[in-house]
Amino acid sequence: MKPILNEIRQRRRTVVDAAVVFLIVLLMVQMWLLTATLESYLAGHREAALPGLLLSLALTFACFGLYRFVERVYRVPDDLPRRPQNR
Amino acid sequence: MQKRASRTNPLWTEEFSIHASEDKFVLRRQFSKFLVLTSFGMLAGNAWIWVKSLVAKTKTAFPEMVVGKSSELQPGGVKLFSYPGPNDPCIMVRLASGKTVAYSQKCTHLSCAVYYSQTANRLECPCHEGFFSIEDGRVLQGPPPRPLPRIDIVQRGDDLIAMLVSTGEESQA
Numbered sequence: 001m002k003p004i005l006n007e008i009r010q011r012r013r014t015v016v017d018a019a020v021v022f023l024i025v026l027l028m029v030q031m032w033l034l035t036a037t038l039e040s041y042l043a044g045h046r047e048a049a050l051p052g053l054l055l056s057l058a059l060t061f062a063c064f065g066l067y068r069f070v071e072r073v074y075r076v077p078d079d080l081p082r083r084p085q086n087r
Numbered sequence: 088m089q090k091r092a093s094r095t096n097p098l099w100t101e102e103f104s105i106h107a108s109e110d111k112f113v114l115r116r117q118f119s120k121f122l123v124l125t126s127f128g129m130l131a132g133n134a135w136i137w138v139k140s141l142v143a144k145t146k147t148a149f150p151e152m153v154v155g156k157s158s159e160l161q162p163g164g165v166k167l168f169s170y171p172g173p174n175d176p177c178i179m180v181r182l183a184s185g186k187t188v189a190y191s192q193k194c195t196h197l198s199c200a201v202y203y204s205q206t207a208n209r210l211e212c213p214c215h216e217g218f219f220s221i222e223d224g225r226v227l228q229g230p231p232p233r234p235l236p237r238i239d240i241v242q243r244g245d246d247l248i249a250m251l252v253s254t255g256e257e258s259q260a
Contacts, residue, residue, distance in 0.1 A: 049140035
């Protein structure tokens with residue numbers, strides 16, 4: 001039973017790590033987007049503000065979805081594997 | 088039995104509210120929460136830019152303001168003034184051709200005050216050696232990302248009147 005638990009924990013950790021890395025990538029894109037939008041605005045291109053906002057909103061939703069995913073993965077208990085009959 | 092008790096009582100009532108098997112996830116969860124909050128902060132930044140762009144669109148024309156006398160400025164002469172507000176320093180230069188040009192004095196890189204170099208016939212920022220063309224304010228060299236905002240100057244009699252501030256890219260278009 002213990003090796004199975006360890007494997008489940010290891011898989012869970014890998015999934016959460018991947019989600020956090022993806023979150024960081026999305027955040028870096030959003031940081032670039034904010035600076036690019038600000039730069040465009042200061043250069044007088046005011047029409048870039050709305051697309052920047054919409055894209056930023058989409059990225060925030062994606063980040064929030066990933067966070068919810070991390071929370072959900074975390075909430076699955078260690079001692080209750082979903083499909084133990086496969087092992 | 089112990090497990091059953093822990094399921095009926097809230098987690099925070101236990102002496103150790105974090106299970107040993109789960110403690111390695113706590114930091115990841117908190118870190119991802121922090122990342123999401125940062126993402127919301129940047130969304131707020133983008134929203135602020137959008138609101139500013141809406142407010143700027145509704146603004147009317149800049150006020151007309153007498154900023155100097157034509158007779159005071161010799162070719163190569165420089166006059167500093169503030170336009171449109173008292174905290175908007177500008178620099179006005181009479182070119183050798185007799186034309187008068189004026190720009191915001193704030194460098195578009197980090198807002199250092201630019202000055203007119205008569206020998207090189209250009210506006211120079213002393214902080215990071217950003218150079219601007221005196222003819223149209225475009226960037227000649229250095230880190231500034233944008234041309235200097237330009238102030239339109241109109242001569243009425245002996246008066247030099249500032250009428251409008253346009254960003255460098257607008258004025259070049």
